[in-house]
Amino acid sequence: MSGVSRRNPGSATRLDSYVDRYAARTRGMTASEIRALFAVASRPEVVSLAGGMPNISGLPLDVVGGAISDLVRHDGPAALQYGSGQGDPGLREQICEVMRLEGIEGHPDDVVVTVGSQQAVDLVTRIFCDPGDVVVCEAPSYVGALGVFRAFECDVVHVEMDDKGLVPEALRQALRTVQASGRRIKFIYTIPNYHNPAGVSLATSRRAEVLDIAREADVLVLEDNPYGLLGFDDEPYRALRADEPDGVIYLGSFSKTFAPGFRVGWALAPHAVREKLVLAQEAATLCPPSFSQLAVRTYLATHDWRGQVNAFREMYRERRDAMIDALEDMMPAGVRWNIPDGGFYVWLTLPAGLDAKAMLPRAVSSRVAYVPGTAFFADGFGSQSMRLSYCYPTPERIREGVRRLVGVIEEELELRETFGSMAVDRHGLISRGYESPNTDLT
Amino acid sequence: MQPSVGHPSAGPAGATEGRLLVLAGGLSHERDVSLRSGRRVAEALRDIGVEVDVRDVDADLLASLREEPPMCVLPLLHGETGEDGALREVLELLGLPYVGAQPAACRAAFDKPVAKEVVTRAGLRTPRSVTLPHEAFRELGAAGVMSAMVSSLGLPLFVKPARGGSALGCTVVPDAAALPGAMVTAFAYGHTALVEQLVVGQEVAVPVVDTGSGPRALPVVSIEADGGVYDYTARYTAGSTEFVVPAKLADDVVAECARVAVTAHQALGLRDLSRSDLIVDADGTVWFLEVNLAPGLTETSTVPLSVQAEGLDLGELMVDLVRVAVARRSSGA
Numbered sequence: 093m094s095g096v097s098r099r100n101p102g103s104a105t106r107l108d109s110y111v112d113r114y115a116a117r118t119r120g121m122t123a124s125e126i127r128a129l130f131a132v133a134s135r136p137e138v139v140s141l142a143g144g145m146p147n148i149s150g151l152p153l154d155v156v157g158g159a160i161s162d163l164v165r166h167d168g169p170a171a172l173q174y175g176s177g178q179g180d181p182g183l184r185e186q187i188c189e190v191m192r193l194e195g196i197e198g199h200p201d202d203v204v205v206t207v208g209s210q211q212a213v214d215l216v217t218r219i220f221c222d223p224g225d226v227v228v229c230e231a232p233s234y235v236g237a238l239g240v241f242r243a244f245e246c247d248v249v250h251v252e253m254d255d256k257g258l259v260p261e262a263l264r265q266a267l268r269t270v271q272a273s274g275r276r277i278k279f280i281y282t283i284p285n286y287h288n289p290a291g292v293s294l295a296t297s298r299r300a301e302v303l304d305i306a307r308e309a310d311v312l313v314l315e316d317n318p319y320g321l322l323g324f325d326d327e328p329y330r331a332l333r334a335d336e337p338d339g340v341i342y343l344g345s346f347s348k349t350f351a352p353g354f355r356v357g358w359a360l361a362p363h364a365v366r367e368k369l370v371l372a373q374e375a376a377t378l379c380p381p382s383f384s385q386l387a388v389r390t391y392l393a394t395h396d397w398r399g400q401v402n403a404f405r406e407m408y409r410e411r412r413d414a415m416i417d418a419l420e421d422m423m424p425a426g427v428r429w430n431i432p433d434g435g436f437y438v439w440l441t442l443p444a445g446l447d448a449k450a451m452l453p454r455a456v457s458s459r460v461a462y463v464p465g466t467a468f469f470a471d472g473f474g475s476q477s478m479r480l481s482y483c484y485p486t487p488e489r490i491r492e493g494v495r496r497l498v499g500v501i502e503e504e505l506e507l508r509e510t511f512g513s514m515a516v517d518r519h520g521l522i523s524r525g526y527e528s529p530n531t532d533l534t
Numbered sequence: 535m536q537p538s539v540g541h542p543s544a545g546p547a548g549a550t551e552g553r554l555l556v557l558a559g560g561l562s563h564e565r566d567v568s569l570r571s572g573r574r575v576a577e578a579l580r581d582i583g584v585e586v587d588v589r590d591v592d593a594d595l596l597a598s599l600r601e602e603p604p605m606c607v608l609p610l611l612h613g614e615t616g617e618d619g620a621l622r623e624v625l626e627l628l629g630l631p632y633v634g635a636q637p638a639a640c641r642a643a644f645d646k647p648v649a650k651e652v653v654t655r656a657g658l659r660t661p662r663s664v665t666l667p668h669e670a671f672r673e674l675g676a677a678g679v680m681s682a683m684v685s686s687l688g689l690p691l692f693v694k695p696a697r698g699g700s701a702l703g704c705t706v707v708p709d710a711a712a713l714p715g716a717m718v719t720a721f722a723y724g725h726t727a728l729v730e731q732l733v734v735g736q737e738v739a740v741p742v743v744d745t746g747s748g749p750r751a752l753p754v755v756s757i758e759a760d761g762g763v764y765d766y767t768a769r770y771t772a773g774s775t776e777f778v779v780p781a782k783l784a785d786d787v788v789a790e791c792a793r794v795a796v797t798a799h800q801a802l803g804l805r806d807l808s809r810s811d812l813i814v815d816a817d818g819t820v821w822f823l824e825v826n827l828a829p830g831l832t833e834t835s836t837v838p839l840s841v842q843a844e845g846l847d848l849g850e851l852m853v854d855l856v857r858v859a860v861a862r863r864s865s866g867a
Binding site for chain 1: 561563564565567671672676702753766770774776778779782843
């Protein structure tokens with residue numbers, strides 16, 4: 093201030109005495125308007141098409157409760173004790189049985205049990221990536237994986253997808269470009285089945301080509317497959333890992349086929365990689381939780397889990413149909429979406445000039461929520477798109493949610509008509525803050 | 535001070551026995567902030583032995599209030615319903631004592647353009663501004679309206695939703711090209727936008743409390759956000775903003791900040807607690823920006839900092855405000 097005398101100086105504070113001590117990688121970990129808006133999405137008045145929470149209402153809780161009770165009674169000392177860093181051997185055998193459904197012949201010794209497949213992404217990144225290393229991802233990609241890659245200071249390079257999944261030629265070109273620049277690609281992160289968030293699956297006809305491209309470029313593939321058994325048609329897709337045991341690390345999870353609360357996932361990796369993963373797991377957690385592992389083991393051994401997965405598939409198919417029907421009935425011209433053949437998500441693209449992220453406050457006011465597309469890109473793209481989840485709400489609520497969303501889009505179209513191209517460059521207006529990952533977004 | 539509420543031995547003026555109820559959450563864009571404020575205040579009250587419940591505002595609230603009427607309600611809802619007077623109307627209908635302004639005062643204070651008019655009539659200085667609904671741009675042509683705004687108000691500008699808080703939907707507009715985007719951002723949060731001249735200077739927050747002997751300002755808090763803009767991220771990320779309390783300002787400027795905040799509080803008919811957001815420009819002139827009738831009380835909010843600088847305990851201050859509210863209800867005021 094000019095021309096004024098000072099009174100006794102006050103004390104300055106930043107309300108965080110550790111502010112100068114955090115690692116540089118935490119710099120982006122800040123409050124964000126988007127995360128704040130998701131606080132409203134949890135209210136029952138809001139139709140949340142945002143969260144990817146598995147719908148476990150169909151689980152026979154009495155059976156699960158009985159199995160857990162038996163577990164504690166008969167195997168309590170093991171269930172409540174530390175276990176192996178690699179995971180329970182019996183569960184690892186069962187995991188191999190599960191993977192066989194997708195054509196994988198894995199050995200239990202090559203399986204590492206993790207705290208959800210989210211931790212498997214973390215461990216793989218931890219053992220492979222130094223700051224600045226490149227990870228190639230689909231465009232868009234899973235927000236939780238992007239959060240891990242950001243935490244390890246990786247550079248994410250996105251590769252185009254179309255309605256048949258990853259575009260092989262775009263992948264080939266991206267690998268060449270990055271490698272020609274002298275940067276090191278550590279792996280290709282891909283969700284080939286019922287993609288989160290894009291909702292598409294890698295066409296069978298492309299799978300061998302994608303593996304060939306990776307092999308030729310000498311780049312590892314990280315195949316993340318949490319939804320693989322939740323297809324709506326015929327048999328599950330054959331896993332990439334089934335045809336490429338050495339060049340693919342496969343990640344699986346019981347979060348969608350059983351229950352996410354147990355946080356049990358796994359990685360199937362070539363022997364040498366598996367050794368490193370076990371050491372990394374022990375450094376991170378000593379061991380995955382014994383109780384959860386044995387609960388899953390008991391469930392798999394005593395319950396018709398394949399029948400349960402089929403029941404889940406039917407439930408999700410009904411919800412997918414409800415969403416697609418509602419979109420076809422109500423969405424204005426110019427809005428596009430895919431029709432997923434499994435999993436939880438529809439990827440919806442707005443007419444040019446609309447911004448799903450900037451529109452979110454209006455949506456929350458209208459009591460409907462979605463995840464803006466920008467959450468699924470490391471580079472700020474995706475503002476014209478959004479992810480809609482159909483997994484959790486009832487078909488009636490899905491229809492109501494779409495009805496509300498249509499109103500929001502129509503208002504936004506009107507606003508765009510008013511301000512025209514003058515307001516197109518809205519990207520970044522509310523882009524500060526840390527968007528990923530949390531359970532609203534995953 | 536030994537709190538008198540929540541204790542069987544309760545004593546002074548107007549206080550009776552019973553639990554307090556903090557209302558936090560709601561359905562506004564500021565739900566998350568409100569939940570944080572609620573938790574913080576409840577913790578402060580429990581720390582001094584006061585019994586307090588925290589609950590959300592939902593369809594079961596009325597039945598709950600009728601079944602088990604709290605001794606006093608602390609509405610810590612930010613944004614609509616909480617600050618627009620609606621919830622307080624309902625509390626009035628139920629005859630429950632509550633801390634904070636009455637519905638009519640809320641309606642005026644929560645509407646930023648209305649509040650600016652009221653304080654201007656009370657002699658305070660506030661940046662020149664224009665308030666327009668979305669329809670005005672559609673009907674009159676956005677380009678022409680925005681051009682007129684820039685011609686009249688100049689640049690830079692500050693655009694915000696007419697109602698709301700936590701800087702949601704707010705944008706600094708350095709040049710005319712940024713104005714359309716800023717308007718659309720504000721309209722995402724509400725139907726009407728306020729466009730005002732950006733006053734460059736020291737941003738300060740001044741809480742006003744009235745524990746029964748008239749409104750008085752608490753120490754002025756100066757705010758320096760790392761990115762230069764005290765936006766949502768700067769407000770709710772610990773470490774990203776430097777606060778100085780009492781602010782390093784000349785005594786006369788501090789006194790003027792206090793006067794402006796108290797005048798705004800009185801002119802708008804607020805009571806118990808408010809926070810005025812002000813700018814002190816390079817000449818030492820104090821500009822009123824807006825007032826918050828349910829100010830944030832989170833871990834990163836300015837009011838708790840000021841309360842602490844005054845040598846007060848947040849929980850005890852809340853107890854004092856509760857005592858005033860209960861006495862007011864008892865006397866029929």
